[in-house]
Amino acid sequence: MWPDSPFTHKFGVRFPIVQGPFGGGLSSPRLAATVSNAGGLGSYGAQGMTASRIADVISNIRAQTTAPFAINLWVSNDDPGALDVSAEQLATAAAPLAPFFEELGVTAPPRLNPWPRFDDQIEAIFDARPPIFSFIFGVPSAAILDQCRSLGIGIVGTATTVDEAIALADAGVDAIVASGFEAGGHRASFLRAAEASLTGTLALVPQVVDAVNVPVVAAGGIADGRGMAASFALGAAAVQIGTAFLACEESNASPAHRDALRSARARHTFLTRSFTGRLGRGLPNRLSDAIEAHTPLPYPVQGQLVGALREAALRQGRDDLVTFWSGQSAALIRDDRAEALFARLVSECSELIGGGT
Numbered sequence: 001m002w003p004d005s006p007f008t009h010k011f012g013v014r015f016p017i018v019q020g021p022f023g024g025g026l027s028s029p030r031l032a033a034t035v036s037n038a039g040g041l042g043s044y045g046a047q048g049m050t051a052s053r054i055a056d057v058i059s060n061i062r063a064q065t066t067a068p069f070a071i072n073l074w075v076s077n078d079d080p081g082a083l084d085v086s087a088e089q090l091a092t093a094a095a096p097l098a099p100f101f102e103e104l105g106v107t108a109p110p111r112l113n114p115w116p117r118f119d120d121q122i123e124a125i126f127d128a129r130p131p132i133f134s135f136i137f138g139v140p141s142a143a144i145l146d147q148c149r150s151l152g153i154g155i156v157g158t159a160t161t162v163d164e165a166i167a168l169a170d171a172g173v174d175a176i177v178a179s180g181f182e183a184g185g186h187r188a189s190f191l192r193a194a195e196a197s198l199t200g201t202l203a204l205v206p207q208v209v210d211a212v213n214v215p216v217v218a219a220g221g222i223a224d225g226r227g228m229a230a231s232f233a234l235g236a237a238a239v240q241i242g243t244a245f246l247a248c249e250e251s252n253a254s255p256a257h258r259d260a261l262r263s264a265r266a267r268h269t270f271l272t273r274s275f276t277g278r279l280g281r282g283l284p285n286r287l288s289d290a291i292e293a294h295t296p297l298p299y300p301v302q303g304q305l306v307g308a309l310r311e312a313a314l315r316q317g318r319d320d321l322v323t324f325w326s327g328q329s330a331a332l333i334r335d336d337r338a339e340a341l342f343a344r345l346v347s348e349c350s351e352l353i354g355g356g357t
C-alpha cells in the first residue's frame, strides 16, 4: 500500500518516487541529494563524463545525503559510423548550420572530440560503489552486472518495449524503468529502432508488469499525483519523473531552459534526431526547423556539432537557437523547487489513493 512498494523495500527509500537522471550536463548533485533527502531516489546522469568526474560527483552527492541515490550511464556510447566520421562529412553536415554559426559569430568544430567510453566510466562505479547504478541504451555484460552485485550496488535498467524489459529481467536487474514515449530526452531503445519503439506509458507499463517479475518503474508523462496514482493502478512499483524535476532550480538546466519548460511553448514537443543523432523529445525552435530536413550525423557526433551552436547561443541569450529537451508533461509543471514538487507529489498521490505520508 502506498507509499510502500516492492521498489521501496528493495532499495530502502521511503517513497516510490525516482527523480530521473539527466545526461548532457543537466543533472546536479544538489537535485539528486534533495530528492534522496526527501525520501525519494535522486539520480545523477553521468553520460558523457570521464571516470574521474564521475568519482567527484559521487563524493559530492555523498557529502549532501546519506540516503540511497543512483548514478546513471549509457551502455552504448555511439552509433555505427560515429568513430569514422571524417572532417569532410563533418563539414558537409555543418553546411546547413553555417548561417547560424555566422549569426552567433562562432565556428563549427573542425574535428571530432573524443568521448568517454562506458567501459571506463563503469570503473568509476565499481570504485565508488554508489547505492544504485541505473542505465539506458542496452544491457551491460554479465560480468559487469555480477561485479555490481558482488559490490552491493543495486541495478536498474530501462526499457522502451516489452522485449527490452524481458532482456533486462533475463540479465537479472533489480528493477526496470518502463519509459513511455511521452518522456523527455532520448528514447533509450536498444533492440529495435527508436522510431519503432514508441509505445506510450499507459500501454507499456501494464504489459511490462505482466511480462517480468521485478519492480517496474513507470516513466514518461508523469508530473503530478494523478499520473502517479494512474501508474500504481497499472501495476508500477514506482514512478520516475524527469521533466518536472528538470524545471526545478536545483537542476543544472539553464534559467532559459527552465523558463521554456514553464512557457506555453512547452505545450508542443517533438521527437527528433537532429539534436544529437539519436531520437529524443524536445522543444522545436528556429534551429531545429532548419536542420530537421537534413540527415543527422551518427550519435554523438551530431550532438557535438549542434552542441557547439547551443553553447554559443546559451552564452548570448539566444533562446531561438538553443535546443531544449522536454517531455510532454511540461505543461503540468507547477513548482520551481524540488522539495515543493516532491511534497506535492506525495500529498496529491496520498489524497487520491489513500495511505500514510
Ligand SMILES: Cc1cc2nc3c(=O)[nH]c(=O)nc-3n(C[C@H](O)[C@H](O)[C@H](O)COP(=O)(O)O)c2cc1C
Binding pocket: 019, 020, 021, 022, 023, 024, 026, 045, 046, 047, 072, 073, 135, 136, 158, 179, 182, 183, 184, 185, 186, 219, 220, 221, 222, 240, 241, 242, 243, 244, 246, 325, 326, 327, 328, 329
Ligand atoms: C533532459 C533530459 C535528459 C535525460 N537524460 C537521461 C539519461 O541520461 N539517462 C536516463 O536514464 N534517462 C534520461 N532521461 C529520462 C529521465 O530520466 C526520465 O525517465 C524521463 O524524463 C521521464 O519522463 P518525463 O520527462 O515525462 O518526466 C532524460 C530526460 C530529460 C528530460
